[in-house]
Amino acid sequence: MNCTEARALLHAYLDDELDAARSLEIAQHLADCADCRARCRALEAVRQSLRAPQLRHAAPAALAARIRAQLPADAPARMPRRFRQWPALSAALAASLLVAIALAGWQAWQSRAHRADALVAEAVSDHVRSLLATHLIDVQSTDQHTVKPWFDGRLDFSPQVKDLGAQGFELIGGRLDVLGEERVAALVYKRHLHMINLFQWPAQGAASTESREQTRNGYHVIGWREGGMQFLAVSDTGDLNAFVEDFRAAVPLGSEPR
Amino acid sequence: MATRAQFETNVMQHLDAAYNLARWLARNDADAQDVVQEAALRAFRYYDGFRGGDARAWLLTIVRNTFYSLHASSAPGMTETYDEALHARADEHTPDPETLLSRAADAASVRTALERLPAEYREVLALREFEECSYKEIASITQLKIGTVMSRLARARERLAAALVAEASP
Numbered sequence: 455m456n457c458t459e460a461r462a463l464l465h466a467y468l469d470d471e472l473d474a475a476r477s478l479e480i481a482q483h484l485a486d487c488a489d490c491r492a493r494c495r496a497l498e499a500v501r502q503s504l505r506a507p508q509l510r511h512a513a514p515a516a517l518a519a520r521i522r523a524q525l526p527a528d529a530p531a532r533m534p535r536r537f538r539q540w541p542a543l544s545a546a547l548a549a550s551l552l553v554a555i556a557l558a559g560w561q562a563w564q565s566r567a568h569r570a571d572a573l574v575a576e577a578v579s580d581h582v583r584s585l586l587a588t589h590l591i592d593v594q595s596t597d598q599h600t601v602k603p604w605f606d607g608r609l610d611f612s613p614q615v616k617d618l619g620a621q622g623f624e625l626i627g628g629r630l631d632v633l634g635e636e637r638v639a640a641l642v643y644k645r646h647l648h649m650i651n652l653f654q655w656p657a658q659g660a661a662s663t664e665s666r667e668q669t670r671n672g673y674h675v676i677g678w679r680e681g682g683m684q685f686l687a688v689s690d691t692g693d694l695n696a697f698v699e700d701f702r703a704a705v706p707l708g709s710e711p712r
Numbered sequence: 713m714a715t716r717a718q719f720e721t722n723v724m725q726h727l728d729a730a731y732n733l734a735r736w737l738a739r740n741d742a743d744a745q746d747v748v749q750e751a752a753l754r755a756f757r758y759y760d761g762f763r764g765g766d767a768r769a770w771l772l773t774i775v776r777n778t779f780y781s782l783h784a785s786s787a788p789g790m791t792e793t794y795d796e797a798l799h800a801r802a803d804e805h806t807p808d809p810e811t812l813l814s815r816a817a818d819a820a821s822v823r824t825a826l827e828r829l830p831a832e833y834r835e836v837l838a839l840r841e842f843e844e845c846s847y848k849e850i851a852s853i854t855q856l857k858i859g860t861v862m863s864r865l866a867r868a869r870e871r872l873a874a875a876l877v878a879e880a881s882p
Contacts, residue, residue, distance in 0.1 A: 464866075465863060471847050496806055496809045500872055500873045501869070503816030504841040504870070509823060511735040512728045514745065517749065518727055521727075521749055521752045525756055564829045702719070
């Protein structure tokens with residue numbers, strides 16, 4: 455990336471509006487280029503200048519009151535007079551209870567969805583980083599019998615390693631990586647020129663074993679659970695579905711007769 | 713039919729955001745209150761047409777439109793006095809971060825510099841920096857393309873930087 459490109463994207467970079475690959479390119483350019491670094495610092499100073507709480511104006515209390523006074527009243531409910539008071543009250547109570555329950559459920563769902571989402575984003579940037587920073591592989595081997603023992607002793611779990619050479623996905627090695635706060639195993643497979651990172655770590659809590667696919671910044675991500683492990687496959691190849699099917703169908707090392 | 717309770721839950725809670733945007737557009741409290749009050753009444757009237765989604769962005773869109781309809785003469789780029797000569801070098805010149813930071817600490821001078829920017833820059837800065845809207849939200853509120861939001865935000869920050877530095881070295 456050159457300075458012109460970097461400057462054009464610097465604002466979006468600071469605003470966290472770029473995809474992982476682009477962010478990484480900018481970060482690398484900033485590490486190399488003092489001019490752009492100075493510009494970036496100046497921009498951060500401008501953003502800093504707008505953080506003072508005095509610059510935010512809260513609505514005056516009287517304004518809310520004035521607006522409420524002008525809103526038309528709700529049409530009155532048509533009910534016989536003697537029922538009017540307390541059924542309305544209990545209905546209101548029931549309604550607010552329902553709202554509270556719905557809200558709590560929604561928040562729990564949101565935070566779970568948010569966590570899962572953050573994990574997927576991180577897996578994609580791990581994948582991108584592994585391709586860019588020549589840190590794709592810690593142990594290079596096409597032999598699952600070499601890759602699997604390498605992980606033992608480096609992780610407190612034993613990852614599933616499978617040979618998918620016959621299906622056209624060549625195992626080229628493995629690597630330790632971090633997702634969220636977990637140390638995870640990353641297996642690296644290759645199909646033609648496409649790399650596939652398969653992350654796995656011990657699953658927490660119960661979840662469906664069904665695989666879920668999504669696309670983020672042009673990368674396919676498929677996650678699933680099996681045998682107490684959480685799996686996340688990331689690649690730019692359109693064959694990722696086939697890869698996941700083949701991986702799930704293949705016999706894991708250790709359970710086949712030697 | 714819109715009910716007060718729904719409106720209260722979904723819309724009135726964003727009154728601070730609405731007022732903040734109106735205040736940075738109008739640049740004074742009385743006009744900002746008028747804008748927000750009018751916008752809230754419009755929002756209540758149109759509430760039936762609001763089909764869920766982001767109520768804050770929806771309200772901010774109405775606030776912005778209300779401001780420009782009440783202050784037609786101050787629609788973006790119409791009557792703003794702007795000293796081009798003073799800020800002409802903003803784009804090629806990188807302001808010194810230390811000078812900027814020393815100015816940044818002084819909220820009063822930041823406020824003055826920000827208020828002197830044209831409305832089109834004030835609104836993108838207010839939405840991004842104060843309301844923390846994403847580019848996509850800003851694009852939907854201002855009815856601009858995302859690319860335009862990006863370049864407007866870039867110019868707004870560069871001009872704010874230039875103004876802060878210019879003020880620092882009279």
